[in-house]
Amino acid sequence: MRKDITIIGVPLDLGAGRRGVDMGPSAIRYANMKERLEKSGYNVIDIGNLNVPTPETYRIENEKLKYLREVKMVNDELARKVSKVMKEERFPLVLGGDHSIAIGTLAGIADLKNNFGVIWFDAHGDLNTPDTSPSGNIHGMPMAVSLGYGHPDLVNIMSFSPKIKPENIVIIGARDLDKGEREFIRDRGIKVYTMHEIDRLGMARVMEEAISFLKMNADGVHLSLDLDALDPNDAPGVGTPVAGGISYREGHLAMEMLAEADILISAEFVEVNPILDQRNKTAEVAVGLMASAFGEKLL
Incomplete structure (x- = not known):
């Protein structure tokens, strides 16, 4: 993992069904994210937030793809930022915003890596x-x-598709899948560890296997x-909570x-909703998990 980190905030909530995750990057920063990472020996640069439109200034044109144009615009800019950070040989750490x-x-990432993996x-x-x-x-x-x-405007961001391969994906913690998603997973052989597998095997074995x-299969994750x-x-401070999830x-x-x-090349932490939170608890959990992912140790 690179020791130079660039933080990119994306206060977008247009992709979600509930307001509030646009404040997620601020909540995570308030929970002393930068200081925690620097204490672990990282050189951290925070370039602030992307400019994101608010729902009050736009209207939904397609109920099947809400705020398509605005979501595309933000993701176009984010893709360019992430690519630039990686070309500078720094680690992009993205704060959401919705997923x-x-x-x-x-x-x-795919602009520079054609065979990377994803842990989701x-x-x-x-x-x-x-x-x-x-x-x-x-x-x-x-x-x-x-x-x-999906829609060509989203699929073709950065002018190419696909960005990832189904055999390079591992989904962990799933417990709420729509019918179409279940068929999609089966048809493409995507590796998924539901809460059933986590309960049965234990998180240690799940992570060892993943x-x-x-x-x-992949060149970096x-x-x-x-x-x-x-x-x-x-x-508690998330827009779409589902009971029975991964423990702290x-x-x-x-x-x-x-x-x-030591396989990570990039990371994003998303869907922190301070409006639904308790004393910034979820943002603090996010920062704690982040610190562990970047190697913070007790001893």
Whole structure:
């Protein structure tokens, strides 16, 4: 993992069904993110937030792809920023915002890496398309978009598609999959560890298998962590909470094992919603997980 980190804030909530995650980057910064990373020996530059439109100034033109034009605009800029950071040989650390920002993050990485892997911590698959999405919210589509399925305006960001390969993906913590997503996963053989597998095997074995799988197939790994992967008791401030998630300790173990494997080339932490939070608890959890992923140790 590179010792030089560039933080990019993306205060976007147009891809989600509830307001509030636009304040996520500020909440995470307030939880002393930069200071924690610097204490672990990293050189950290925070370039601030991208300019993001607010829903009050735009209207929904397509109920199956809400705020398509605005989400595309933000992800276009994010993809260019991530690509630039990686060309500078720095580690891009992206703060969301809703999970639709992964469209831009993955596009920026793919501009330089054509065989990278993705570990996707999420209660959901985010593998919907406009035809299968029950809500039309684009934060439920970024994985499908990055695989080349969805609206051309999103699929073709950075002028190429797909950005990732199905055999280079591991989803961890899933417990709420739509019918279309389940079919998508089965048809393309995507590796998924649901909460059933985590309960049965334990997080240590799940991570050992995931890391071994990606080391064998991929050239570096992107970490995409949606805070709703965790149980709502540990991370209440998320827009789409689902009971029965990853525990606080399981999350830290997963991040510690990623740090030990030394395979990360980029990361994003998304879906922190301060409006729904308790005394910034979820942002503090996000920063704690982040610190573990970047190698913070007790001894």
